[in-house]
Amino acid sequence: MRIYALAVYLFLYIPIGIIALFSFNAGRHASQFQGFSTQWYGKALSNPFVMDALTTSLTVALSSAVLATLFGTMAAMALQSVRGRLRLAFDALIYIAVMVPGIVIGIATLIALVTVFDWLNPILAAIWPLADAAPKLTLGYGSLIAAHGLFAMALVIIIVRARMAGMDRSLIEASADLGATPWGTFRQVTLPQIFPGILAGFLLAFTFSFDDFIIAFFVAGSQTTLPIYVFSSIRRGVTPEINAIGTMVLGVSLLLLVAAQAILQRGRKAG
Amino acid sequence: MESNLKPFSETQAAPIAELRGASKHYGAVVAAEGLNLAIRRGEFLSFLGPSGCGKTTALRMLAGFETPTSGDILLDGQRVNDVPPHQRPVNMVFQHYALFPHLTVAQNIGYGLRQRRPRPPETEIARAVDQALETVRMPGFGPRRIWEMSGGQQQRVALARAIVNQPKLLLLDEPMAALDKKLRREMQIELQTLQRQLGITFILVTHDQEEALSMSDRICIMRGGRIVQVGSPRELYDRPTTRYVADFVGKSNFFAGKVTKVAAGRTELAVAAGRQIAGVAPVDIAVGQTATASLRPEQIALSRETAGQTVPVEVINRIFLGEHTEYLVRNIDLGDFLVLVSRQAEASEGGFEPGDQAFASWTDGAALILSDD
Ligand SMILES: Nc1ncnc2c1ncn2[C@@H]1O[C@H](COP(=O)(O)OP(=O)(O)OP(=O)(O)O)[C@@H](O)[C@H]1O
Ligand SMILES: [Mg+2]
DSSP: OOOHHHHHHHHHHHHHHHHHTTTTTTSSOOSSSOBBBOOHHHHHOOOOOHHHHHHHHHHHHHHHHHHHHHHHHHHHHHTTTOOOHHHHHHHHHHHHHHHHHHHHHHHHHHHHHHHHHHHHHHHHHHHSSSOOOOOOOSHHHHHHHHHHHHHHHHHHHHHHHHHHSSSSSHHHHHHHTTTOOOHHHIIIIHHHHHHHHHHHHHHHHHHHHHHHHHHHHHOOOOOHHEEEEEEHHTTTTOOOOHHHHHHHHHHHHHHHHHHHHHHHHHHHHHH | GGGSSOOOOOOTSSSEEEEEEEEEEEHHHHHHEHHHHHHETOEEEEEEESSSHHHHHHHHHHHTSSOOSEEEEEEEEEETSSSSSSGSSSEEEOTTTTOTTTTHHHHHHHHHHHTTTSSOHHHHHHHHHHHHHHHHOOOOOOTTTTGSSSSHHHHHHHHHHHTTTTTTTEEEEEETSSSSSHHHHHHHHHHHHHHHOOOEEEEESSHHHHHHHHSSSSSEEEETEEEEEEEEEHHHHOHHHHHHHHHHOOOOOOOOOOEEETTTEEEEEEEEGGGGGBBBBBSOOTTTEEEEEEEEEEEOOOEESOOOEEEEEEEEEEEEEEEEEEEEETTTTTTTEEEEHHHHHHHHHHHTTTOEEEEEEEEETTTTBBBOO
């Protein structure tokens, strides 16, 4: 059993370790290590295509995480007062959203968006009041942010709700009893209490979007996020530069995940 | 708040709060039914009753967390059924204190003042907070975090957080349930002192009869969502109207029987084996009804010789209680009952040992004849 578990872990992590290791390779071969160097990181960061993709990724991740956190928190709050069958239905939908494979979400979102765009664009063109050509709805930033935001929202709802469930209901009553209006109670008691959950949800939403390749691949249109850039570069062979990018993405993601976990743990203690 | 709108004509005698036929149903569950109670200005009133009898529900209707299904809640003569909790000049000390963990002790206590509009200046809030900490004997604790304090200290902070607002009613829902026995006794005395000192009307919920008896001006005894009897501890002890109250307040011996005779101020009850117990019925009772005679252990005397209306008993057990000795005695017809003998009486009569034969007696009218509900 031990050996089996060990084998699984090795199988999972050795390739990742190799990527990280070879990103520090002084030579340009992906198969033999020729001394330590950070030159590939410099190369990657001075590559305008990489920087473009990084900017796109960061913009999309930040926007979708903000939206997901905002709407996810509001949804979690609203779900507090939903009871019975309706509650069960909502819960099921949220968990399904998290469990549906990315490729299904990607394809479904793509089809849905294209259908809607095809339907809306002629209408938009017809009612456009100005002389120049009407703007066309296309895949791009908007669809990326929407798809990522929607998916990450489910994550945020789950995390924030877990945090709310752990919160002492009598705190809200105590606040009202002491004269705070419902909004005052939300601002001064509920929000500080669930803030660790919100922050952790934000970080997870950001990480999810920053890492995601599958959904982005379908809905990115002409935009290139970092994972898409890596994917298309690999077709020209794996270079240490790609390894460096991969290692950086990995590093950022791990950092954010650890931070999210730490926030939730700390919050649990202080809450 | 609404107190500012009230005319000055209101007299000291008008109740500060009232429940008028207040009922609360949760679907088929009747949590409170037709509660009628006028709460006097400045009194210390306790709701006493077993678990699930509706004490918390009554308190929460006063605080505004529950809206009565029917009936009215009045504060200072005004109907407040539809006034939300944050607009009621009433504060509550929660059972588990419900202190805000993300705020310091001082911020917790100042919370209520900061909600006022216009908001008082910070210096004024700080002064009020310091004074409240002083009142609960915790000066200098302001900067502490909530989890750095013991249960007793948290309890005091919760109290300070409520009294700093000078509420018309201070509601306390089993505030001492989480404290150990010694600390509870201390807090009881402190709470009582505080109430006298502040003159705020206190309403305490408890299922500890000793606590209610020792602290309250009046006790409201509840059962199954209804009020059974309201009165001072002495009234409830001396003149319970039902067996339930006699049983709940202090110790008593009960002898079940059937009413045989009702005359002015004297009701007779036939208990086991043709024995009669005569007593006073606080509530009218008809001949033929089943009833219970209640006799407090200290109203029964124990002697070696028979004199007047006595029953022969055998001493079964003896418990030394300091100033008193409690005997468990047995009569063939009446069964086992308790007798409390004072040190004085024992000195003149001599002590009794288990196995001794003796005579138990009580004065006419000592027994209460109570209906069974
Ligand atoms: N929100 C609710 N929904 C349904 N039933 C309730 C609700 N709150 C109280 N009850 C029921 O109403 C009854 C009275 O409850 P309440 O909390 O007032 O009792 P209590 O006297 O305070 O008891 P305890 O000493 O255990 O605190 C109980 O039977 C309880 O189960
Ligand atoms: Mg209760």
